[in-house]
Amino acid sequence: MKTLARRLGFYVVALWAAVSLNFLIPRLMPGNPVDIMLSKLAQHGPVTPATRQSIELLLGADSGEPLWKQYVEYLGQLLHGDLGISVSQYPTPVTTVIAQTLPWTIGLVGLATVVSFVLGVGLGTLAGWKRGSWLDSFIPVTTMFQSIPYFWLALILLYLFGSVWMISPLNGGYDVYDTMPGWNLPFIGSVISHGILPAATIVISSVGGWMLGMRNMMVSTLAEDYIVTAEAKGLRPGRVMRTYAARNAVLPSVAGFAISLGFVVAGSIVTESVFSYPGIGSALMGAVGSNDYALMQGIFLVITLSVLGANFVVDLLYAVIDPRTRQRG
Incomplete structure (x- = not known):
């Protein structure tokens, strides 16, 4: 319990520090979201001081405070819960923007990260x-x-499979013309076909690192x-490989997987x-280009929570995989 309490205390302090940096960094960037919004409104007529004050209150960017x-x-x-x-x-x-874009990233990057980790290990x-x-x-080929x-x-995969052989769609998350978003087979099939090529890119580029790291740890553990x-003792080779060698060799990979899984939200x-x-x-790129620090703060907050949450879960998982970590507490 003492070990768990220390870890919880560490994550609470880390969360507070991350939230504080999340507040400060966007405000140190050049530009002002209120000025951006006023420039858009000025195209349709003059902007009064009362309008500026109302927009400052709405965006939470009152420069006078x-x-x-x-x-x-x-x-x-x-x-x-107001972002x-x-x-x-x-x-x-901001909560609506995150709710609309987050499932797409988790479904694509999260699934591809898990597949590359399992396959590589x-x-x-x-x-x-x-x-x-x-x-x-074959490992040097994967690391290449x-x-x-x-x-x-x-770009290479997109050119080959999207333009030359035309196996995969070129862009987007689904076919916006022929499908209606919802839990129906045409939409689900369209999402899968649009996600295969981006997911393959992530898997191909990351599986080599997991393979190389696990292979080296296996050689050392053996x-x-x-x-x-x-x-x-005459134990079966398969049992020795899985129960004794792989279980201990996988520990560094689990730590790396926690970091990768946390950054899936990014x-x-x-x-x-x-x-x-x-x-x-994509939403984060648009927020940076528009100096939309309300959206940037919201996305960074979700990323922070995901990274800390993933690392905390893996800390608990470590205690199951390696009993020695429980003895240190």
């Missing part, structure tokens, strides 16, 4: 167990794909005394930009 008071109001809004109004998608609330386990096999020799710039790999003892900005995918990464 001291920073500490804005910070207190910001914390109060967070406690009530403000998006300037780039005015008058849509599984193949890395076999490659480390059977050193010198064809699978072990990891070294290719992310956007370049996405030299431990307890592996030799298990083999001397989305793959490059992938979503290349494929024009309607995820939260």
Whole structure:
């Protein structure tokens, strides 16, 4: 319980620090969302001081208030679930924008991250167990794909499968002309067909790192005394590989997977930009371009919560995988 309490205390402090930085950083950027909104309104007629004041109150960007008071109001809004109004998608609330884009990113990047981790760890386990096999020799090829710039790999796949062979759609998250969003087979099929190529880009570019890391840890673990003892007892090779070798070799990969899983919410900005995918990464790009710091703050807050939550879950999972972590507490 003491270990759990210390970890909870650490994550609470980390959350407060992240929320404070989330408040400060957008306000240190050049530009003002109120001025952006007023410039749009000025195209339709003169803007009065009363209009400016009402927009400042609406966007929570009253430049006349001291920073500490804005910070207190910001914390109060967070406690009530109010993230403000998006300037780039005015008058849509930030919570609505996040709710519309977050499922797309979780479905695409989250599933692709899990697939690449499971596939990489599984193949890395076999490659480390059977050193010198064809699978072990195939690892340099997978790491080569990891070294290719992310956007370049996405463009190559998009050109080959979208333009040359025309197997996959070129952009978007679904067919906006022939399908109606909802839980129906045409829409689900369209979402899957539009997501296969972006997901393949993520898997191809990341599976090599998981394979290489797991393979190296397997080679190191197989030299431990307890592996030799298990083999001397006459245990089946499959049991030695899974229960003794892989279970201990996977620990560093689990820690890396926690970080990757936490940043799933951030989305793959490059992938979503290349494929024009309607995820939260595209929303973040639009918010940065429009100085929409209400939307930026909301997205950064969701990213922070996801990263801290994923790491906390993996901390608990570590105690199940490696009992030694419980003994240290």
